[in-house]
Amino acid sequence: xxxxxxxxxxxxxxxxxxxxxxxxxxxxxxxxxxxxxxxxxxxxxxxxxxxxxxxxxxxxxxxxxxxxxxxxxxxxxxxxxxxxxxxxxxxxxxxxxxxxxxxxxxxxxxxxxxxxxxxxxxxxxxxxxxxxxxxxxxxxxxxxxxxxxxxxxxxxxxxxxxxxxxxxxxxxxxxxxxxxxxxxxxxxxxxxxxxxxxxxxxxxxxxxxxxxxxxxxxxxxxxxxxxxxxxxxxxxxxxxxxxxxxxxxxxxxxxxxxxxxxxxxxxxxxxxxxxxxxxxxxxxxxxxxxxxxxxxxxxxxxxxxxxxxxxxxxxxxxxxxxxxxxxxxxx
Numbered sequence: 362x363x364x365x366x367x368x369x370x371x372x373x374x375x376x377x378x379x380x381x382x383x384x385x386x387x388x389x390x391x392x393x394x395x396x397x398x399x400x401x402x403x404x405x406x407x408x409x410x411x412x413x414x415x416x417x418x419x420x421x422x423x424x425x426x427x428x429x430x431x432x433x434x435x436x437x438x439x440x441x442x443x444x445x446x447x448x449x450x451x452x453x454x455x456x457x458x459x460x461x462x463x464x465x466x467x468x469x470x471x472x473x474x475x476x477x478x479x480x481x482x483x484x485x486x487x488x489x490x491x492x493x494x495x496x497x498x499x500x501x502x503x504x505x506x507x508x509x510x511x512x513x514x515x516x517x518x519x520x521x522x523x524x525x526x527x528x529x530x531x532x533x534x535x536x537x538x539x540x541x542x543x544x545x546x547x548x549x550x551x552x553x554x555x556x557x558x559x560x561x562x563x564x565x566x567x568x569x570x571x572x573x574x575x576x577x578x579x580x581x582x583x584x585x586x587x588x589x590x591x592x593x594x595x596x597x598x599x600x601x602x603x604x605x606x607x608x609x610x611x612x613x614x615x616x617x618x619x620x621x622x623x624x625x626x627x628x629x630x631x632x633x634x635x636x637x638x639x640x641x642x643x644x645x646x647x648x649x650x651x652x653x654x655x656x657x658x659x660x661x662x663x664x665x666x667x668x669x670x671x672x673x674x675x676x677x678x679x680x681x682x683x684x685x686x687x688x689x690x691x692x
Contacts, residue, residue: 449684
C-alpha cells in the first residue's frame with residue numbers, strides 16, 4: 362500500500378472514481394445524442410469522438426474543480442465519510458434514472474450529495490454561500506441561456522438559408538455538426554469532468570496525502586481516463602430520449618443545439634461556474650424544436666426529463682444525509 366494511503370481513503374477514492382465513471386456513462390451521451398440521432402455519425406464513432414474530446418476538455422483548466430472542492434461545503438467539516446455518502450447518493454440516483462432512460466445532472470447530484478452529507482455532519486453552517494451562488498448562476502445559464510442559445514442560432518440558420526434547398530442544408534450542416542459535436546464533448550469534459558477531480562483532490566487533502574488543495578496532473582489524468590471509459594460504454598437509452606424522443610432533429614437543428622449549449626458551457630467554465638451540461642443541451646434541444654413550432658417538442662417527454670432534474674436535489678441530498686447520519690453515529 363502506498364505511503365499514507367489507508368484502506369478507508371482508498372475505498373473513498375474508489376467511490377469517487379465510480380461516480381466519475383457514472384458521469385461519463387450517463388452524462389456523456391448528452392454530448393453525442395444529437396449527432397447520432399441526425400445520423401451524421403454512427404454510434405461507435407460518436408462514442409470515440411466523445412471519449413477523446415471529454416478527456417481533452419478535462420485538461421483545459423481547474424476553476425470548476427476549485428469551486429466544487431472549496432466552495433460548496435466548509436472544508437473543516439468535511440471528512441471521508443461525508444465524501445463517501447455523497448458519492449453513494451450520486452451512483453444510486455444516476456443509475457436508477459438511467460434505467461428509465463432519463464438524463465440526470467451529475468452536477469446537481471454532486472452538490473446535493475455534498476450538501477446533504479455536510480448538513481448531517483455540521484448543520485446549515487456547513488454550507489458556503491459563495492459556492493452555492495455559482496450553482497444558482499449555473500441554473501440560469503443551463504436553463505435560460507441554453508434554451509435561448511439554441512433558439513437564436515436555429516432562427517439565424519432559418520434566415521441565412523431560407524433560399525437554399527433542403528438537400529444543400531442537410532449536406533452542409535452534416536459536416537458542421539462534426540465540429541459542434543466535438544465542441545459539446547469538449548465542453549462536457551471541461552465542466553463536468555472537473556467536478557469529480559475537485560472531490561478526488563479534496564479526499565487526498567483530508568486523507569493527509571496533499572498538504573493543501575491543489576489539483577495534481579496525475580489526478581486529472583486518472584479521472585479523465587475513468588470518465589472516458591464510462592463514455593466509451595455510453596448510454597443508448599439517454600441518446601434515444603434526448604435525440605429522438607424529445608424532438609426529431611435535422612442536421613442544422615443538431616448543429617444549433619450543440620453549438621448553443623457548448624458556448625454556454627464554455628462561458629460558465631471560464632468563470633468557474635459548475636453547471637449541468639445535461640440541462641444545457643436538453644434546454645437547447647427544446648429551444649431548437651420550439652423555434653420551428655411549439656408542437657415540435659414532445660412536451661410529455663420533456664416533463665419527464667424536468668421531473669428527473671427537480672428530483673435530483675432532494676433525492677441525492679436525502680440519500681447522502683441518511684448515510685452520513687448513520688455512519689456518524691456508528692463511528
